[in-house]
Amino acid sequence: MTDDQVAQAGWITYDEFEGPTLDSRLWEAFDVGSGPRLEPKARTAVGNGVITVDVPEFTNCDATNQGLDNTKHLLLSKQGFRLPADGVGRFAVDLRSDIGDGSGDYRQGLASFVLVDTTGGTHLVLSIISAGDRFFAEQEVLDVPGQKDPFTRIIEDPFFFSRAGSPVG
Numbered sequence: 661m662t663d664d665q666v667a668q669a670g671w672i673t674y675d676e677f678e679g680p681t682l683d684s685r686l687w688e689a690f691d692v693g694s695g696p697r698l699e700p701k702a703r704t705a706v707g708n709g710v711i712t713v714d715v716p717e718f719t720n721c722d723a724t725n726q727g728l729d730n731t732k733h734l735l736l737s738k739q740g741f742r743l744p745a746d747g748v749g750r751f752a753v754d755l756r757s758d759i760g761d762g763s764g765d766y767r768q769g770l771a772s773f774v775l776v777d778t779t780g781g782t783h784l785v786l787s788i789i790s791a792g793d794r795f796f797a798e799q800e801v802l803d804v805p806g807q808k809d810p811f812t813r814i815i816e817d818p819f820f821f822s823r824a825g826s827p828v829g
Contacts, residue, residue, distance in 0.1 A: 671752070674737060679707030682735070690734035699733040718769065740779070751775060757790040766791040766814065772798070783807055789814070 675686050682704055689696030703714045713733060720732045743749045757771035770791045777784045787798035796816050803810035 671750070674739070677706050677709050677711050679705075682706050682711065686738055687735050688738055690731065690736050697731045697734045702733050713771075715769070749775070753788070755788060755790045757792060759792045762792065764792040764794040766794070766796055783810075 675683060689698045691697065697720060699715045699718060699720055701716055701719065703716075705712045705714075715733055718732045741749065741751075751773070753773040755771055755773055757769070759765065759769050761768055766789055768791070770789050772787045772789045774785060774787045783802040783804050785798070785800040785802060787800070789796040789798055794816060796814050798812065798814050800812040801807060801810050
């Protein structure tokens with residue numbers, strides 16, 4: 661067995677997404693004090709192991725804070741996850757998005773799986789982003805008080821689908 665197979669044997673499923681609504685014991689809206697960052701017209705459907713969020717129009721905005729302006733609809737797990745003794749966290753998610761204009765431009769909308777270090781003082785964020793048929797990795801250090809060198813990097817892998825068995829294009 662590979663190291664990944666050994667690690668996967670001990671994996672837990674955080675949410676089975678059985679529905680009919682999102683389990684409020686497990687999930688909460690991101691809130692920085694000005695109210696939850698949820699799009700008011702968003703429709704959420706849960707069932708058969710899938711959560712679907714349909715946002716017909718983005719309306720949340722914050723002209724004074726780019727990070728909040730980018731955050732349109734964000735749900736957080738209510739549970740934190742400790743790293744195992746080897747210091748390597750392993751997470752898995754099936755992720756797909758449909759950007760209405762078909763461009764695949766992540767600036768037009770995206771779905772992402774986000775990991776945030778809220779306890780180690782690094783303010784490190786690692787994300788996998790789906791923008792239609794295009795996937796990106798994001799590495800970010802949040803611009804919070806005391807953080808000297810915040811940054812965001814978005815990296816696309818143009819060959820992802822050819823390795824995954826789907827056509828490039």
